[in-house]
Amino acid sequence: MKIPHLLTTLALTLAPALAGPGHGATPTGPNGGRLLTTMKPAVEFLVLPDRRVRLTFVDGAVVSPGDRTATVTTGDRRAPVRLTFQPEGESLVSENPLPDGRVFPVILQIQSLPGEKPALAKFQLDLSMCGGCKKPEYVCSCEHTH
């Protein structure tokens, strides 16, 4: 009987393609936060235990924020919360914490020089704990579907 054998071969051939990029593991930065690779340099977005946000710039290795300034807009669309940042070591740390809640849209703006158009990153911040890897969903490192 040739057909079952053929199906097994086909399944094995397709498996690597199906396991390719998708939800998969979230890229993470040097401190275990979410690495936003669409920005140049990449920005690590880390939520601290006190719900303040720490941003670290990564260009191969950690780079100093220099003159960069950042703003995060989040929370309820009708009453958005704006976080402002101060340099702290090699990172920028927010002066105020994230609002209450577990899932909210985040708009991150990074300005390299005063007067320059800021770079934007938008994503859904999900602070719920993942049952698979025991990390918050925004830095989930396991392959699973929602």
Ligand SMILES: [Zn+2]
């Ligand atoms: Zn996970």
